[in-house]
Amino acid sequence: MRSQQLMRWYKTLLAAFGPQHWWPAKTAEEVIIGAILTQNTAWKNVEQAIAALRGAGALHFKAIAALDTETLVELIRPARFMNLKARALQSFARFFGERYGYSIRRMKQKPTDELRKELLSLYRIGPETADSILLYALEKPVFVIDVYTKRIMSRHGFLSMGHSYEDFQALFMENLSADVQLYNEFHALLVHLGNRLCRPKPLCDQCPLRGIA
Structure with a gap:
C-alpha cells in the first residue's frame, strides 16, 4: 500500500515538475563540497562559494x-559559517586523501554501511550531509531526508515531525526499490515541492499532490 502510494506521488510530481537534474555539479567532488557548504544556508550562497573555489x-x-x-x-565566505565549513572541508580532505588517495572510484567500492559510518565520524557531517554524499556523489541507494521531506510527509499524515531521521528514511527505503535514480529524482522533486509550494505557510491549492491518495 505505502509502496504504491509513494510511487503515485513520484509519478505525479515528475509529471508536474519534470526532471530536476540534481545535483548541479560537474564532478563528484564538487557534489561533496556543495553538500558541506549548503548546511544552514541558501543554495544561491553556495553557488557563489563554489564559483570562488573554481576560480x-x-x-x-x-x-x-x-x-x-x-x-x-x-x-567560501558567501556560504556563511565559513570558519566551521572550512574546518569541515579540510577534515574531509584529510580523510579522503589518507583513506582513499583522493579517488572517488576507490571510495565507491566501499560497502555503503561502512562508508556511511566513516562519513558520520567526520567533523560536521550529519545524516543528511552523509546521505547526500552517498546518493548524489557516490551513487549509493540511500534516500536523503531533509526539512522539506519531513514537512511534506508529516502534513500528509505519514509521520509526525517528531519522528526521527531514521523513521522518515525507513518510510522510503522500506517501501521503494533500492534504485539510485529513483531516490535521486524523488528526493529532488520533494525539495522542489517544499521550496515552491509546501512552505511553512503552504500553498495547498496549487499542490499537485492535492487529492492524490
Missing part, C-alpha cells in the same frame, strides 16, 4: 588540502 582552482579536495585555512575561509 581559485580549488574545487577539488587535493587543492583544498593544500590551502591555508585563512584563504579557504575567504573563498
Whole structure:
C-alpha cells in the first residue's frame, strides 16, 4: 500500500515538475563540497562559494588540502559559517586523501554501511550531509531526508515531525526499490515541492499532490 502510494506521488510530481537534474555539479567532488557548504544556508550562497573555489582552482579536495585555512575561509565566505565549513572541508580532505588517495572510484567500492559510518565520524557531517554524499556523489541507494521531506510527509499524515531521521528514511527505503535514480529524482522533486509550494505557510491549492491518495 505505502509502496504504491509513494510511487503515485513520484509519478505525479515528475509529471508536474519534470526532471530536476540534481545535483548541479560537474564532478563528484564538487557534489561533496556543495553538500558541506549548503548546511544552514541558501543554495544561491553556495553557488557563489563554489564559483570562488573554481576560480581559485580549488574545487577539488587535493587543492583544498593544500590551502591555508585563512584563504579557504575567504573563498567560501558567501556560504556563511565559513570558519566551521572550512574546518569541515579540510577534515574531509584529510580523510579522503589518507583513506582513499583522493579517488572517488576507490571510495565507491566501499560497502555503503561502512562508508556511511566513516562519513558520520567526520567533523560536521550529519545524516543528511552523509546521505547526500552517498546518493548524489557516490551513487549509493540511500534516500536523503531533509526539512522539506519531513514537512511534506508529516502534513500528509505519514509521520509526525517528531519522528526521527531514521523513521522518515525507513518510510522510503522500506517501501521503494533500492534504485539510485529513483531516490535521486524523488528526493529532488520533494525539495522542489517544499521550496515552491509546501512552505511553512503552504500553498495547498496549487499542490499537485492535492487529492492524490
